[in-house]
Amino acid sequence: MKKGKELLSLTGRFAFIVGLFFSVYVFAMFQGGKVSWTLLYMLTPFLLYSIALFTYPINTIKAERIIQTKTIERGGKLVVTVKLERTVPFPLLYTVAIERWADPAMVRSAKNSTKYIFLFGFKKRVEFSYEIDKLPRGEHIVEGVEIEVSDFFGWIQKRAFLELKDVILVYPNTTSIKYVPINAQYDRGSLISPFSLVKDTTMATGVRDYQAGDRVTWIHWKSFARTQSLMTKEFEDRQSEDIIVVLDGRQSDLFEEQVELAASIVEEAANHQANIAFASTGNETVTFPFIHSADQLHDVFVHLAKIKPVEADEVKPLVYSSLAATAGSVVLVTGNPDWTYIQSMIGLAKNTKSIICFVLVDGERALSSHLQEQIKFAEAKGITIHALSRKQFSEAFKEVAS
Incomplete structure (x- = not known):
């Protein structure tokens, strides 16, 4: 529905430009005189550019997004670079590139830095970067890049959405916890700890045959060097849950x-x-x-x-x-x-x-x-x-x- 309205509006604007061009030409032909022809010559470049912009395939522009911040924790900063590339070097004038986020709060957090206004000109490649500070924890989705172009007077305005979906995960912050064993005793002791966070791997009491699921760090490499058979260290375990x-x-x-x-x-x-x-x-x-x-x-x-x-x-x-x-x-x-x-x-x-x-x-x-x-x-x-x-x-x- 929305695309249909935009297409109808664009078609109407194009019809207006063609009609204006024809009207000025007819006015110059029948009126004659220096003023009427000067008006035609002045308007012709702008009208021809608008007509050419109408036929320009803006959706052929390709977008690439580079997320420079790989791992983000709550309250961290997201740094993004967007690259736009095209094959047809048509002289685009007023160009606006907007990153579209699923959550409008992300745009507000970016303080409108996701919107970039520039003069494309004849360049084939353009890139811009933006940052979003103090990201909230969660799954944030950026859906794509919206491109808007306009002629000199805003008669022809074209818009294209370049789908480029990325999911940004913002992880919770973590705090280094100082663990203190609670009534911890070993098997030969009399007490059982309520629970234990740390398995004591500093007290090896022997070796046994390797079993699937044993950690690589528990392998007894000296025995492997002698016998060519994998052996696993046995530790003095805490009797814990x-x-x-x-x-x-x-x-x-x-x-x-x-x-x-x-x-x-x-x-x-x-x-x-x-x-x-x-x-x-x-x-x-x-x-x-x-x-x-x-x-x-x-x-x-x-x-x-x-x-x-x-x-x-x-x-x-x-x-x-x-x-x-x-x-x-x-x-x-x-x-x-x-x-x-x-x-x-x-x-x-x-x-x-x-x-x-x-x-x-x-x-x-x-x-x-x-x-x-x-x-x-x-x-x-x-x-x-x-x-x-x-x-x-x-x-x-x-x-x-x-």
């Missing part, structure tokens, strides 16, 4: 901080080769039962970049997943520790031994009476609750250990 990190996907004023803390915990655990799984609740329960490689960690961060909060009444009940067979501790990151929701988390793992609940709070405000009541009720049910502000992320597990 697996960890399931759960992100509460319900709407919250501090949802971005919740995502950041969950991402920080998962990244810290993965970097230390911990046995960790991740899940998020919302319109559906999304689970990542094994995070042992860089690709699996990247999949989690892609999900955390795309996740959006939902209203509490839109949260779907937990369903059976691959995490149901996992025995371990649940680390819940939430901004609303109501007992109904926490109780549903207990069934996430088959043999849940403990639930550690990090509640995100505004460090500059006192806890509301409602939140205090929720925390007290959950603690009375045996749930470990720790209220954290953004500034306390790096010391989160010290709070658990204390």
